[in-house]
Amino acid sequence: MSPATGTPALAVSEITAGYGPAAVLHDLSFELTEGEMLAIVGPNGAGKSTLLKVAGGSLRSWHGSVELLGRPLASYHGRELARLVATVAQENLVAFRFSVLEIVLMGRAPHLGSFRFETDHDLAAAHAAMERFELLELAHRPINELSGGERKRVFLARALAQEPRVVLLDEPTAFLDLRHVAEILGQFRKLCSERAVAVAATMHDLNAAALYADRVLLLNNGATVACGPPDQVLTAANLEQVYQVRVHIGRNPVTGALAIFPGSTPRTRDR
Amino acid sequence: MAVTLGALSVITIAVVIIATAFGSVHIDLMRAIREPFSPDRAILLGARLPRVLMGALVGAVLAAVGAALQALVRNPLAEGGILGISGGGAFGAIVAMVLLSQAALADVLVPLCAFAASLLSTAAVYRLAQLEGRLEPFTLLLVGVIFNAFWGAAIMLVNSVVNFYFTHSIIFWLMGSFEAPTWQEVTMVAIAAVGGSAILFGFARDMNLLSLGDDDATELGVDVARARRTIFVVTSIMIGAAVSVSGIISFVGLIVPHMLRLALGADHRLLLPASFITGAAFTVAADLVARVAIAPAELPVGAITALCGGPFFVYVLRREGRKSLAL
Numbered sequence: 001m002s003p004a005t006g007t008p009a010l011a012v013s014e015i016t017a018g019y020g021p022a023a024v025l026h027d028l029s030f031e032l033t034e035g036e037m038l039a040i041v042g043p044n045g046a047g048k049s050t051l052l053k054v055a056g057g058s059l060r061s062w063h064g065s066v067e068l069l070g071r072p073l074a075s076y077h078g079r080e081l082a083r084l085v086a087t088v089a090q091e092n093l094v095a096f097r098f099s100v101l102e103i104v105l106m107g108r109a110p111h112l113g114s115f116r117f118e119t120d121h122d123l124a125a126a127h128a129a130m131e132r133f134e135l136l137e138l139a140h141r142p143i144n145e146l147s148g149g150e151r152k153r154v155f156l157a158r159a160l161a162q163e164p165r166v167v168l169l170d171e172p173t174a175f176l177d178l179r180h181v182a183e184i185l186g187q188f189r190k191l192c193s194e195r196a197v198a199v200a201a202t203m204h205d206l207n208a209a210a211l212y213a214d215r216v217l218l219l220n221n222g223a224t225v226a227c228g229p230p231d232q233v234l235t236a237a238n239l240e241q242v243y244q245v246r247v248h249i250g251r252n253p254v255t256g257a258l259a260i261f262p263g264s265t266p267r268t269r270d271r
Numbered sequence: 272m273a274v275t276l277g278a279l280s281v282i283t284i285a286v287v288i289i290a291t292a293f294g295s296v297h298i299d300l301m302r303a304i305r306e307p308f309s310p311d312r313a314i315l316l317g318a319r320l321p322r323v324l325m326g327a328l329v330g331a332v333l334a335a336v337g338a339a340l341q342a343l344v345r346n347p348l349a350e351g352g353i354l355g356i357s358g359g360g361a362f363g364a365i366v367a368m369v370l371l372s373q374a375a376l377a378d379v380l381v382p383l384c385a386f387a388a389s390l391l392s393t394a395a396v397y398r399l400a401q402l403e404g405r406l407e408p409f410t411l412l413l414v415g416v417i418f419n420a421f422w423g424a425a426i427m428l429v430n431s432v433v434n435f436y437f438t439h440s441i442i443f444w445l446m447g448s449f450e451a452p453t454w455q456e457v458t459m460v461a462i463a464a465v466g467g468s469a470i471l472f473g474f475a476r477d478m479n480l481l482s483l484g485d486d487d488a489t490e491l492g493v494d495v496a497r498a499r500r501t502i503f504v505v506t507s508i509m510i511g512a513a514v515s516v517s518g519i520i521s522f523v524g525l526i527v528p529h530m531l532r533l534a535l536g537a538d539h540r541l542l543l544p545a546s547f548i549t550g551a552a553f554t555v556a557a558d559l560v561a562r563v564a565i566a567p568a569e570l571p572v573g574a575i576t577a578l579c580g581g582p583f584f585v586y587v588l589r590r591e592g593r594k595s596l597a598l
Binding site: 053056057058078079080081082083085086087089092093094095096097098099102103106107109110112117162 | 342345346347476479480482483484485486487489490491492493494532536537538540
């Protein structure tokens with residue numbers, strides 16, 4: 001299957017959204033194409049998580065238009081939407097002692113009738129997802145006893161077991177060690193190219209964004225600053241404007257990949 | 272899963288048979304079955320059996336409702352008593368009893384008022400726990416605890432101003448008892464227990480998903496507001512039915528689901544029916560102790576469950592507290 005087919009999976013235009021009276025997003029627009037990996041970057045409070053909640057259907061109070069696979073988001077009902085879009089939140093807390101396997105199987109819920117138990121096909125999907133994220137050995141461990149990074153991988157596997165067309169990840173690499181960052185972003189890249197899944201992930205690691213994403217959406221104060229290929233968006237001028245720190249852009253001497261080196265804040269430098 | 276539920280059912284049936292055979296008065300079960308006009312049969316059908324069945328049904332209700340409410344508020348400390356639902360029902364029953372004691376239909380009106388009051392109490396707790404249109408599970412638990420204390424105080428207030436004659440009945444509602452239920456009452460609770468639990472079982476997978484939080488549940492296709500509303504209404508109807516015939520029997524809804532969760536895991540598709548079955552056995556056993564411990568007098572069954580439950584509650588609280596620190 002060709003990596004990027006060019007069809008928009010998700011088209012967000014002129015979204016204004018927020019909690020209570022203060023808007024977090026202002027007239028924000030972007031498109032997510034099938035088979036594409038988009039990194040959403042920006043400072044804390046820029047509106048990254050809110051944007052994912054709008055697109056994932058869990059935040060309902062917004063104005064503007066969101067189209068999923070050519071149809072307005074509001075025209076999908078809950079389970080129908082859940083079969084197409086998988087979201088992994090920043091925090092992954094579970095109230096009771098579910099096992100890893102049970103959590104991953106919950107990703108199959110939108111595919112099941114309300115009184116049905118999981119079939120062999122559902123178990124196979126969960127098994128494949130756990131295999132991808134090296135979770136088979138943990139399958140029967142209680143989720144509450146895992147480390148933050150392990151728990152994150154369980155929830156990423158749940159999203160995979162959901163077999164969605166669009167995946168929305170909020171800080172997927174926040175608690176992960178170096179190897180698992182590479183592992184997980186690599187797995188989602190593979191998902192993009194193998195199954196034409198569209199992936200949007202918020203990130204703070206700009207180097208990882210530059211390395212893995214096809215395009216980068218840079219947000220500040222709930223509005224788009226720039227959107228495009230990493231080397232056009234992650235420029236010293238853009239990043240200094242948004243993050244208020246000196247930034248040096250270079251290349252990885254071995255791979256030639258874009259490399260971002262943060263420096264001091266302008267104020268410290270002036271002193 | 273079928274094996275587990277089958278084994279639990281066998282244990283429960285055994286407990287029910289033992290509880291039917293023993294009591295303050297000795298009866299011969301075989302004789303009661305063989306001889307239609309024996310005193311053994313009269314005691315069996317007139318007193319022993321309705322009482323044991325009532326204990327089983329109320330216990331099943333309390334435990335299944337406990338498991339459901341715990342899923343609803345994502346906290347293993349929730350229960351009909353702690354959320355103020357039982358207290359509201361008991362208050363309604365007591366006020367009705369005091370005001371309507373001369374009324375012709377007092378036998379019907381008192382349970383009805385218990386029922387209505389537990390629903391009203393639930394509705395108030397539900398309303399007050401909503402902040403900006405979202406139901407915060409932790410707020411719900413706190414509001415429930417406050418309501419529970421409030422109803423307790425209101426009941427004591429009524430107790431201090433009414434005729435001494437009512438005091439025994441008020442203690443009955445406060446401590447809970449299966450003393451002398453009628454077959455009509457057994458039938459009423461049976462309908463609420465079976466009908467209500469059937470609806471709750473239908474939400475078992477939604478309860479699993481709600482354990483992940485509202486946003487995750489929504490993103491996995493659960494209509495969270497609808498699920499929450501339905502579970503809350505159904506559980507308060509079930510509690511209302513139980514309280515209206517047996518008063519406040521606390522902690523069954525806490526102990527039973529918690530033990531089962533440790534033994535069987537957290538999946539509500541197994542936990543709910545298992546709680547229903549085991550709650551029946553637990554309560555029938557507690558009532559057996561209440562009946563025979565100081566026979567021919569008897570202890571309030573609610574006192575026995577509370578005596579087991581108080582220390583248990585503290586144990587769960589400390590255990591959960593340590594775990595949340597470790598997260």
